[in-house]
Structures are given as structure tokens and as C-alpha cells.
Amino acid sequence: MLKLFRYIKPYRGAVLLVLIFTFLQTLSELFLPTLMAGIVDDGVSQGNIPLIWRIGGIMVAVAAGGVICSIVASYMAAKSATGLGRILRQKVFSHVEKFSLQEFDRIGTASLITRTTNDITQVQQVTIMILRMLVLAPLMCIGGILMAVTRDPGLATVLLVVIPVLALAIFLIAYKGIPLFKVIQTKIDTLSRVTREGLTGMRVIRSFNRTTYEESRFQEANEDLTQTSIRVNQIMGAMMPVMMLVMNLATIAIVWFGGDRIQNGHIQVGDLMAFLQYAMMIMFSLIMLSVMFVMIPRAQASAVRINEVLQMKPDIVDPDQTGRAVHGKGHVVFDDVTFYYPGAEEPALTEISFEAGPGEVTAVIGGTGSGKSTLISLIPRFYDVTSGNVKIDGLDIREMSQEDLRSKIGFVPQQALLFTGSIADNIRYGKEDATDEEIRHAAVVAQADEFISGMEGGYEAPISQGGGNVSGGQKQRLSIARALVRRPEVYVFDDSFSALDFKTDAKLGAALKSETTASTVLIVAQRVSTVMDADRIIVLEEGKVAGIGSHAELMESCSVYQEIVSSQLSEEEIA
Missing domain, CATH: 1.20.1560.10 (ABC transporter type 1, transmembrane domain)
Incomplete structure (x- = not known):
């Protein structure tokens, strides 16, 4: 004591x-x-x-x-x-x-x-x-x-x-x-x-x-x-x-x-x-x-x-010297990345390599436990890779300060989390000095403006602890608006559309496409309909890359992807 x-x-x-x-x-x-x-x-x-x-x-x-x-x-x-x-x-x-x-x-x-x-x-x-x-x-x-x-x-x-x-x-x-x-x-x-x-x-x-x-x-x-x-x-x-x-x-x-x-x-x-x-x-x-x-x-x-x-010293720390400033457009590279969870005997990810560039949508799909969310968690450095490296604009993210790294990323987690306060406060959480117009624009793109306008108080309507007074889909859309308002170089969506109906999902996808033309977009999703229009689809199976390519390319070359598609879409939709 x-x-x-x-x-x-x-x-x-x-x-x-x-x-x-x-x-x-x-x-x-x-x-x-x-x-x-x-x-x-x-x-x-x-x-x-x-x-x-x-x-x-x-x-x-x-x-x-x-x-x-x-x-x-x-x-x-x-x-x-x-x-x-x-x-x-x-x-x-x-x-x-x-x-x-x-x-x-x-x-x-x-x-x-x-x-x-x-x-x-x-x-x-x-x-x-x-x-x-x-x-x-x-x-x-x-x-x-x-x-x-x-x-x-x-x-x-x-x-x-x-x-x-x-x-x-x-x-x-x-x-x-x-x-x-x-x-x-x-x-x-x-x-x-x-x-x-x-x-x-x-x-x-x-x-x-x-x-x-x-x-x-x-x-x-x-x-x-x-x-x-x-x-x-x-x-x-x-x-x-x-x-x-x-x-x-x-x-x-x-x-x-x-x-x-x-x-x-x-x-x-x-x-x-x-x-x-x-x-x-x-x-x-x-x-x-x-x-x-x-x-x-x-x-x-x-x-x-x-x-x-x-x-207790954090396992993830900033470099000894001030992290090097990186000026770029958010070009993400995974170079032979392998990752073990602490104490695990088997790797969660094995020799993962791919690139995701600005103006492109890179989607990650795979079965439960294939390592999708783990892969996404390495980008904002929630965990450090065991071997290999993750780079943004040519610089290993371990050589950047965590603040600089995360300022480049708009992250939407798998489980949408809202804080006690107003709707505007929750969206502004992504950018402290966001104007009312920026908040409204982010909500419109995230397909949240309609239900916000219908709430008593509009953007000043209160959000209870954990977002208990809004639905799962509404929480996801507010989380997406929170990421959009900061206009980052890299967008990371970790299965952030699972609670949306197909109509809203489609409208949101079209709106995001026009909003994120200058940024790198990475999407983890369970639905084939969410990822099939992506520029690049990464198929994971048991922590390994089973295939990389467009929807059409994977339908010809990747059996794992073919099984996922056939389990979700009818023969007419596949054709």
C-alpha cells in the first residue's frame, strides 16, 4: 500500500x-x-x-x-x-x-x-x-x-x-x-x-x-x-x-x-x-x-x-520515438501475416497476404470461426501480429503512434455500441468538432436520417445506456454514421450490416459507394449480397486464404466461395 x-x-x-x-x-x-x-x-x-x-x-x-x-x-x-x-x-x-x-x-x-x-x-x-x-x-x-x-x-x-x-x-x-x-x-x-x-x-x-x-x-x-x-x-x-x-x-x-x-x-x-x-x-x-x-x-x-x-504494461505500445507521420490515401497491405491469440496452440490467421487500395472495396467472407473479425482487428492494432506485418501507405503500423493510426480509420464494430447522450452526441463521437450539417449528412448516408427525424427531439433525442431504446438495425446505422462523419482514409466495417433488412442494406451500399470513393473500404460480411459487388473478395477458411478475386472469378475458381453462395442464393440469383 x-x-x-x-x-x-x-x-x-x-x-x-x-x-x-x-x-x-x-x-x-x-x-x-x-x-x-x-x-x-x-x-x-x-x-x-x-x-x-x-x-x-x-x-x-x-x-x-x-x-x-x-x-x-x-x-x-x-x-x-x-x-x-x-x-x-x-x-x-x-x-x-x-x-x-x-x-x-x-x-x-x-x-x-x-x-x-x-x-x-x-x-x-x-x-x-x-x-x-x-x-x-x-x-x-x-x-x-x-x-x-x-x-x-x-x-x-x-x-x-x-x-x-x-x-x-x-x-x-x-x-x-x-x-x-x-x-x-x-x-x-x-x-x-x-x-x-x-x-x-x-x-x-x-x-x-x-x-x-x-x-x-x-x-x-x-x-x-x-x-x-x-x-x-x-x-x-x-x-x-x-x-x-x-x-x-x-x-x-x-x-x-x-x-x-x-x-x-x-x-x-x-x-x-x-x-x-x-x-x-x-x-x-x-x-x-x-x-x-x-x-x-x-x-x-x-x-x-x-x-x-x-x-501491468500494455502489450501494444507506441514506438520509442514519436511515430512517423504518414501522408497517403490509406493503402492497406497485409504481408504474410500470422497471428496467435495469447496461449493458443493453433494460429487464428496463417500467412495472410493481400492489398486494399483507395477507391476500392475489399470484402472478407468466410464461415464462423474462419478469422474474419480477427483479421479486421489487426488493422487498428487491437492486437499485434505474431509474424509478418500490416502496412498503411508503406509504413508498418507498429512504427506509427496508435493515435495517428486510428485517426486514419473509421471503425464500425461487429456489436454496435452507443453511449448515453443524444443521437448527435453519439455521431459526433467520431469527430468532436463535427458541425450539425456534417452530422446530418453522415446520418443520411447511413440511412439513419429517416428514423431519427421520426423520434421526438430528432437529433437531440436521448439514447439510453447501451442504446437500449433503439433497435439493432438503428444502432448499426448510427455506428456507421459515427464512422462516416470523420471522413477517414480507411473504413472498416466488421459485419456491420447484419441487422439491416435487404432493402436498407442495398440502399446503404449504394450510398456508401459514392461517399467513400477516395477511401479504402474493408467489409466483413456474412451475406453474399453485401460483398458480391466488391472489387476484391477475400475468402477465409480456418484462418487461411481460400481465394481472392471478384465475385465472378471466385465462382469459377474457389469451391469454398461457391458453397457459401449456393447456401444463400437461389439458382436464378446465382445465374
């Missing part, structure tokens, strides 16, 4: 003030029992009323000063801890934004969400306690021991017995409970994942009548977390009764032996009262430390998970 505290540097001044005011607060609390002893021994016992008023006034002033110091220290501690939480959330989110798809696959989205929220909150809460209790408790404990010994060294022998007993109890309880906190965080991840899947997949769950199954799945994860939490709290819950038992026994012993020492004339009543208060301070400081022992292990488990994210 110490590694994370380097991010608290902007709040060094506030932390310093916490230490100063906590020290002053401790001094005031340690001084009060001494003043009280003076009132009892020199004022009450001798009937000296003016002395009682004078020392009482000093006590009120010291107590008020202690309260002010406590308030300031608490405020500064909260400010520092919440500032640390804000910085950590920003650091984690910014770092995760640099991850390739491999890192997302490795950690998991649900775990990343938990680490960014729950884990950082744990660290934030314990930071407040560290700044206050971890400073206050040792000062009060050490100061209390010194002040108690000065009051009566003989009576201090009681503390020599009590303190080790308390320390041993704290150690044994913490030893049992600490390992379980790491388990809890893992089980929170599991519960988060089950919850996320259950909520995002609600339509599928209901359509297959699997509500009961998902409820039992959630209940199992919830119960697992609950039982582990109960076990931890049972262990940690034993701490307070043990502390109170030892404290009460210590009080009895101090009063018992203190009474004898008063009777023998070694100390006065005020000294015993002060000693008793110092003993309570010492034991309460140990209880505060025990609370820290409860909280720190859990925060430490969270800190390890946060550091794991921050220290």
Missing part, C-alpha cells in the same frame, strides 16, 4: 497539518488528567475554591483547543484521503484506457470495475484512519505510559501485565482474519461479474426463461460472499469484547492496588484518578491500533489489486 501513497504528494501540506494538529490534540488530552489531579489534590481536598476555578478554566481552554485541533486534523485527513482516491481512480482509468484487448481479457471487465471503485474506496477509507489513528494512537500510548509512570512508578507494574495481554489478543485475532480479506475481494469480483452479466443480458435471460437459474446463480455468489464476510466479522467481532474485558480487569486492579498505595501515603486521590485516566488512554490507543489491524489488511489486499493494474 506504501506504493500508492506516492500519489498523495499533491496533499503533502495537508498531511503535514494533520501530523501537527494531531500532535497538539494528543498533548492537550495528556495534559487534562494532570490538571484534574491538581484540582482534586490542591483544590477540592483543601477547599481552595479560587484554585478550582482557575485550574478549571485552564482545563476548559485546553479541552477547547484539543477539539479545534481534532476538527482541523480530521478535515485535513479527509481532504488528503479523498484527494488520493480521486487521483487513483484517474490513474487507474487512464492506464486501463491504454490496455490492449489482451489485458482486458486477462483481468476481466468486472474485476477492473471493482478495482476502480470498491478497492480504491477501501484504500481511501483506511488512509483517513492511518492519518488520524496511526499517528494519534502511538502518541497517546507512549505519552500515556510516560505520564502514568511519572504519577506512580509502582502502580505502573499493572500496565506491564495488561499491555502484553492486549497485544497478544490483537495479534491472534488479526492472524486469523487477515487472509480472509483477500478472499473477500475475489468474491466481490465474482458477485460483480454475475450481477453485470445478469443485468446486461436480461433480454436473453427472459427470452429463454432462465430467470430462476440466474437468480440461483446470483444467490450462490451472494451467499458465498456473505458467509465469508460473516466469518471475518465473527473473528474480528471477538476483538472488542476481549479488549473491554482486559480493560475492566485492569481498572479493577488499578483501583485495588491504588487504594492500598493511597492508604499507605504513597500517592494522593488525584494521582490515582489521573493514573486511571492515563491507563484508559493507553488501552484505548491499543484498541485504535486493533481497529487499524482490521482495516489495513483489507486495504492492503485492495492495494495489491490496484497496483497490479497500474504496473
